[in-house]
Amino acid sequence: MASRIAVDAMGGDDAPEAVVTGAIQAVNHADRDPSVLLVGPEAQIRAVLEEHPDAPHDALDIIDAPDVIGMGEAPAAAVKQKTNSSIHQGLAAHHDDKADAFVSAGNTGAIMGAAMFILGRIAGVERPSIAGFFPNLRGSSVVLDIGSNVDCKPSHLVQFARMGTIYARQVLDNEDPTVGLINIGEEPGKGNELVKEAYERLQNIDDIHFKGNVEGGDLLFYAADILICDGFVGNVLLKFGESMTTVLSEMTQQEMDRQGLSDDEQALVSNVLGEVSHHFDPESMGGAPLLGVNGNVLIGHGSSSPDVIEQMIHAAAALSTTEVIPAIESAFQSETG
Numbered sequence: 514m515a516s517r518i519a520v521d522a523m524g525g526d527d528a529p530e531a532v533v534t535g536a537i538q539a540v541n542h543a544d545r546d547p548s549v550l551l552v553g554p555e556a557q558i559r560a561v562l563e564e565h566p567d568a569p570h571d572a573l574d575i576i577d578a579p580d581v582i583g584m585g586e587a588p589a590a591a592v593k594q595k596t597n598s599s600i601h602q603g604l605a606a607h608h609d610d611k612a613d614a615f616v617s618a619g620n621t622g623a624i625m626g627a628a629m630f631i632l633g634r635i636a637g638v639e640r641p642s643i644a645g646f647f648p649n650l651r652g653s654s655v656v657l658d659i660g661s662n663v664d665c666k667p668s669h670l671v672q673f674a675r676m677g678t679i680y681a682r683q684v685l686d687n688e689d690p691t692v693g694l695i696n697i698g699e700e701p702g703k704g705n706e707l708v709k710e711a712y713e714r715l716q717n718i719d720d721i722h723f724k725g726n727v728e729g730g731d732l733l734f735y736a737a738d739i740l741i742c743d744g745f746v747g748n749v750l751l752k753f754g755e756s757m758t759t760v761l762s763e764m765t766q767q768e769m770d771r772q773g774l775s776d777d778e779q780a781l782v783s784n785v786l787g788e789v790s791h792h793f794d795p796e797s798m799g800g801a802p803l804l805g806v807n808g809n810v811l812i813g814h815g816s817s818s819p820d821v822i823e824q825m826i827h828a829a830a831a832l833s834t835t836e837v838i839p840a841i842e843s844a845f846q847s848e849t850g
Contacts, residue, residue: 515546516830519603519612520822522553523581524619526815529553532618533561535822540572542823547830548572550612552603554579578602584815588622592630600624604631607808614829616800618813618822625661625803625812632808635838637845640669641805642744643812644680645751648792649735655681655690656740659801660748667710670694670741674721675844676804677739683835684802693727693737695746700726707743715741720844757793761786799824802832805841809833 520536522529529551536549551558555577562568580598582591595601600623606612608631617624625641634641645659657673658665674692681690694712696704701712703726715723727736732750742750765786769779799821800811811829813821 515548516613516833517550517611518547518826518829518833519550519552519576519606519615520826521599521603521615521617521619521624522551522558523578523599524617524624525813525817525822526584527818528618529557529561531817531819532822533558534565535817535819536573536826537562537565537568538819539823539826540569541567547613547826548574549826550574550576550603550606552576552578552606553599554581576602576606582620582623584620586620586623588620588626591620591623592626598623598627600627601631604628604808604810607810608632613833614809614811616811616813616822616825616829618800618815618817618825621661621812624810628803628806628808628810632806632810635805635807635841635845638676638805638841639672640665641803642669642673642676643801643803644677645747645801647732647740647750647754649733651735653792654732654736654738654740655685656742656747656750657804658742658744658747659751660744661803662744663748664745665707665743667707667714670707670711670743671714671718672805672845674715674723674739674741675718676841677741678721679840679844680802680804680837681738683837683840684832687738689722690738691722691724692739692741693724695732695740695742695750696726696728698726699728711741754793758790761790799828804837807838809838 522532555575558575578599580595582595582598582600603615604627607615640662642658643661645656646653647656655677657677678690681687696708724737800813803810809832811825813825
């Protein structure tokens with residue numbers, strides 16, 4: 514049976530145009546699998562669809578959601594007041610089994626708050642976590658948390674490690690993913706009280722392949738498959754990585770001009786640099802999964818292009834066919850039981 518993905522048509526800086534275009538691409542490039550539920554003000558969605566004669570209307574349905582939660586709105590207030598928003602109604606469609614997953618490039622805080630309210634947390638999960646990706650010489654590492662939990666307890670970091678391990682096994686086909694705890698030194702006993710206590714707990718858990726502390730200088734080389742930290746550190750790390758796409762290009766251009774490289778030489782260097790910088794582009798990985806809620810939710814960058822929306826829809830369809838949620842349920846039941 515084809516996966517059915519609820520997509521927040523109003524999520525992102527260029528919504529609804531970029532989102533609807535990405536949804537059309539996703540359906541057209543997948544032989545109508547998955548099908549898409551576009552969630553948002555129906556008139557605006559139909560207006561965009563009319564601009565696309567290639568839109569496969571038999572694989573695109575609309576759920577009218579007149580309210581829109583803006584990118585800059587306070588999440589808590591928006592979640593309570595705008596219950597007819599595209600975020601609410603998309604998550605409700607997933608909760609009611611009308612969709613197998615929910616995708617949004619909208620207000621991250623509102624998505625997370627509404628997901629916890631509508632879908633609920635998996636039993637035993639204290640804090641759901643958004644998982645991001647950080648490039649390294651082997652590919653990329655999964656980072657938990659990347660900003661959804663700024664203030665954490667040691668138990669939260671342990672749970673992030675467990676959910677990240679399950680995600681890597683179920684989605685990334687990594688049977689024995691390694692876990693590293695981001696710290697200011699590799700030696701046991703380093704860091705603040707949060708990471709010192711988390712270290713003690715993680716080294717005593719049999720079903721997590723804990724490598725120990727990892728330093729910032731090791732991350733780009735490859736430190737572990739899964740990197741654990743609080744959301745404050747994780748968000749700084751991811752934002753730093755995102756800045757590399759622009760800064761490396763500008764620094765390189767300055768140096769090429771200083772050395773007087775020819776146009777052909779500059780073009781060659783720029784092409785190579787562009788390929789390297791692509792790994793730091795947040796759009797290159799598509800959406801970030803929200804782990805720990807009782808549903809399949811992918812959150813995208815606000816600047817997501819139609820191509821990224823397409824990637825997110827395909828990733829959500831793939832995620833919906835895995836056993837991530839039952840595996841987390843089983844692991845946390847064993848932990849609390």
